[in-house]
Amino acid sequence: MREIQRKVNNLKKKYNTACPFELCEKMGISIFYFDLPDCVNGLFFKYFRNYIIIVNSELCYEDCRVTVAHELGHIILHNTTNSFQLTVNTDIPVQRLENEADYFASCLLIDENEIRSEYCGCSLTVRDIACISRLPESMVKLYANTNGYLN
Numbered sequence: 001m002r003e004i005q006r007k008v009n010n011l012k013k014k015y016n017t018a019c020p021f022e023l024c025e026k027m028g029i030s031i032f033y034f035d036l037p038d039c040v041n042g043l044f045f046k047y048f049r050n051y052i053i054i055v056n057s058e059l060c061y062e063d064c065r066v067t068v069a070h071e072l073g074h075i076i077l078h079n080t081t082n083s084f085q086l087t088v089n090t091d092i093p094v095q096r097l098e099n100e101a102d103y104f105a106s107c108l109l110i111d112e113n114e115i116r117s118e119y120c121g122c123s124l125t126v127r128d129i130a131c132i133s134r135l136p137e138s139m140v141k142l143y144a145n146t147n148g149y150l151n
Contacts, residue, residue, distance in 0.1 A: 001100075001103055001146045004073075004077065004100060004103050004104050004107060005107050007076055007077070007104070008104060008107040008108050009107075011023060011076070011108075012108070015027070018108055018109065018111070020065060020068040020069040020072050020105075020108060020109070021065070021068060023072060023108075024053065024068060024072060027051075028050070028051075029050075029051045029052070029053060029072070029075065030050065030051070030052045030053070031052075031053045031054075031055060031068060032052065032053070032054050032055070033054075033055050033056075033057040033064075034054055034055075034056070034057055035056070035057055035058070036054070036056040036057075036058075038056075038058075040056060041055070041056050041059060041063065041066075041067040041070075042054055042055045042056060042067035042068070042070070042071050043071065044071040044074055044075055046079065051075050051079070053068055053071045053072070053075075055067050055068060055071075062134050065109070065134075066105060066109065066135060066136065066139070069104070069105035069108050069109055070101045070102060070104070070105040071101070072104070072105075072108070073100065073101035073102070073103075073104030073105050073108075074097070074101045076104065077097075077100050077101065077104060078097050078100070078101070099142060102138070102139045102142055103139075103142050103143065103146065105135075105139060106133075106135060106139045106140060106142060106143035107143065109133055109134075109135055110129070110133045110135065110140070110143055111133065114132055114133070115129060115132055115133070126140050126141045126144055129143075129144060
């Protein structure tokens with residue numbers, strides 16, 4: 001997970017932003033919005049040399065932001081992997097790839113300075129960090145466990 005954190009920090013430094021939409025624009029990754037089944041927030045694929053992220057058009061802005069960050073994580077971390085093919089054809093644990101993409105997104109979207117200013121020496125719960133960062137609690141829990149916020 002430290003390698004993922006390093007990659008996120010390098011991206012933020014290189015492009016001078018933590019906004020997943022701006023990162024995609026600066027990296028030449030196209031984002032399109034389509035009606036998708038309710039169980040699908042987004043996906044990515046490579047078309048020739050171009051990466052494309054598809055986002056469910058029914059999502060609110062915050063969910064789009066999280067979805068784009070998650071799919072960007074897949075592009076950075078697993079760009080040659082097709083999770084559908086892995087699920088059908090192999091024993092590779094796809095959930096590990098999803099957790100890595102979630103961790104990537106949480107590292108990108110959680111602002112440590114904002115948390116420190118809200119923290120003020122008090123204990124923060126996963127719910128507190130989720131509210132501050134506007135991320136799902138499951139994603140924050142993964143981040144908090146990995147970064148020592150929770151025992």
